[in-house]
Amino acid sequence: MPAAFAPFRHPAFRMLWWANLAANIGLWVQNTGAGWMMTSLDPSPVMVSLVQAASMLPVFLLALPAGALADIIDRRVYLIGAQAWVLSMAALLAVLTWAGVLGPWGLLVLTFCIGMGNALNFPAWAATTPELVPREDLVQAIALNGIGFNLSRAVGPAIGGFAIAMAGTEAAFALNAVCFLVLLLALVFWKREAPRSALPPEHFLGAMRAGLRFVAASPAMRATILRACVFFFFTAAVWGMLPLVVRGRLGLGPEAYGIMLGVMGVGAVATGFAMPALRTRLPTRSAMVTAFSLVSAAALALLGVSGHWLPAAVSMLLFGAGWLGAASTLQAAAQFATPAWVRARAIGIYQLCFFGAMTLGAVLWGWAGASLGIQPALLAAAGAAVACAILVRGWPLDSQPATEAPAVPMPRPEAPDESLRDALAGDSGRVLEVVRYTVDPADREAFLAAMREARRVRLRSGALAWRLLEDVAHPERWIELWAVESWTEHLREAGRLDAADRAVLARAAGFQSGDAAPEAARYLAVLP
Known part of the structure; x- marks a missing residue:
């Protein structure tokens, strides 16, 4: 089996990967249907933009609590509960839409509820990957997860649009429910061996505090979060300004915007398959992230100077490669930096930080594009991304091998009276x-x-x-x-x-x- 597909040797990873691909497709179908439906319920730009906000806001609210719950509850049971919640909310959304009783605020509330389920799922799912594959396959397993996400982003909106055209938005919402049912059944059939402990489960608030203390005292996690924030803050300029580039500078329509996103997905998927070969040339995670950060910065600069669709498409191909390579490597670094007992909490904090950096970056670079012009803003983002990638490369992402402990008498307190x-x-x-x-x-x-x-x-x-x-x-x-x-x-x-x-x-x-x-x-x- 080629190295790019090595994690598929493990049956549990293979089953859950395909099921998660179905769920991600359903999520993009849901987002497409919700956005389209809002244009008919209340076509104001504010209400349409609130659909995306309602799906993403739960990530900021629930990342740390979700990680704590995923660490103190049996992870399989927890994931089944999260998928059951999403399934029930998606089914309710489909039924209310079919009945014609759903208004714009009801759509936002149910979109927020589905986002809650996905936010609860994110840290637990990321922390599950090391249980499904051995350590030597972990980085490629994370890359394959990224490939699956980009595949779903490429085909999900198209499937959603086709479902809406054929049978209405209620069909898109029902399809989302069916996709999450696939993942729910896969989790039911997953035979996880839960770790056993003679101690009672941690308390919820205490578990969150322990997660925060772990991250604060872990140089490897702090370095991973810092470098993730730097990378996602500057590359978020693409998300904030790509629509303006396509419409304003290139004079193209929404179809071209969709094609640009598809080209980015192609670059990401190709890079995911090439990751094993790339790791032989860039043997450290620190070097990988620096290299992919520079590739992304070059894509930003090329997009900034593009006046024709062809160089813009090349820039998006490069951007997809840099995005997948850096994101999957950073995710792997976060996995390697955390032991099993705190992994979901630490990854929840990591996700909270990089989502925050990405959101802040999209807003600020969008404002810069409106104030300075698209080309100067993109070139400034590219230059700052290069400078910061070089500045933070000294924060290592690779854990040092454990040295052998000296054979010395260790302190042992007396037993309690x-x-x-x-x-x-x-x-x-x-x-x-x-x-x-x-x-x-x-x-x-x-x-x-x-x-x-x-x-x-x-x-x-x-x-x-x-x-x-x-x-x-x-x-x-x-x-x-x-x-x-x-x-x-x-x-x-x-x-x-x-x-x-x-x-x-x-x-x-x-x-x-x-x-x-x-x-x-x-x-x-x-x-x-």
Whole structure:
């Protein structure tokens, strides 16, 4: 099997990929039908634009909550629930349209409800991909997901237009419901082995806070989000100004606009199939994103100077290639940077950031096009995209291989006293964890460097706060303190540490003088 199709070797990925393709086609059919219907219910530009806003607003409202729910609920059950919600809302939309009782605000409300289901689905679906394929196939699996999305964007509106012409907008809405039924059935037949834990599920608000703390303490996730925001902010100029280029500069109609979007899809699909070969020439994810960012910037510049449809079409072909290559590589970097316990939450935050950057970019570059002119705005976006792509290339997206942990005695606190076991059950209140070190003063700087890494490990694994204190009378004595929300959260910490985290903590413990391990203790908060 060619490398581009390697993820299809895995039956679960293959089944869900085809089902998700059907659902994405249904989504574009739904968007086409909703936009067209609004032109007859209330043809004002504001109401028509609100249809798109109603479908996208839930992403901003629900990205983090959706990620938290996807991490604390069985992911298969959660996805089935999200698809069932979309299916029910799509069916209700079709029935009300067929009955002729749906008004413009009712259309917006149901469009928003369908958008809610899709927003709930996004982080969970992205976090599911690593469960379907082995690590070596993950990047290409994400690229194939991008190919599927671009295929659906190419054929979905056409299918929607055909359905509307043949049987009315209610047929388009009913077709959307059928497409989501396909995905729902595929999820029902998916035999997922859910991870088992002796601990109770995380609380909803606590899970969201843990996700935020993880991202804040993860250099790899921060780099991925930064580079995604930079890429999507500048490339959003295409979405804000392509209609103006087609109508104003090229003097063409809506058919040409659709063709330009189709050409972009061709570039994206071709790049998705070429990704395995491209990775042999650009072996790091950082280099891939930089290269594709420069390709996208070149597309922006070419679109800006185009006065004929042919160079404009070439620019959209290049833009589709750059968009798919950078987006899929960034998505893979986010996947590799997150462990399973927090993956959906972290990806939800990632999606929230890049959707925000893309939306802000489309608005600002559209305003720049209206104020400065289309050509100057596109050329400015291209130049700024090149400069920023070069500036941020030093933020690495490739995780460093875990070094072997030194064989040193690790701190192990005493077991809780029997008299306090009941107090530790459930929501016990905050727990303060303490590790005391005795370090040769000559190793002070090296110890501090190791503890900076230890701080990030503690915060990523659930610490609310962390401190390192030095004894002013005995500079060889140090105390590491960190607090967690409850005894249950303390017990979760060990399960959240991977091999790289344990190696970091072992290097810190290795500075302990003598043969004994650093002394560890745990304290339960009693009075506020």
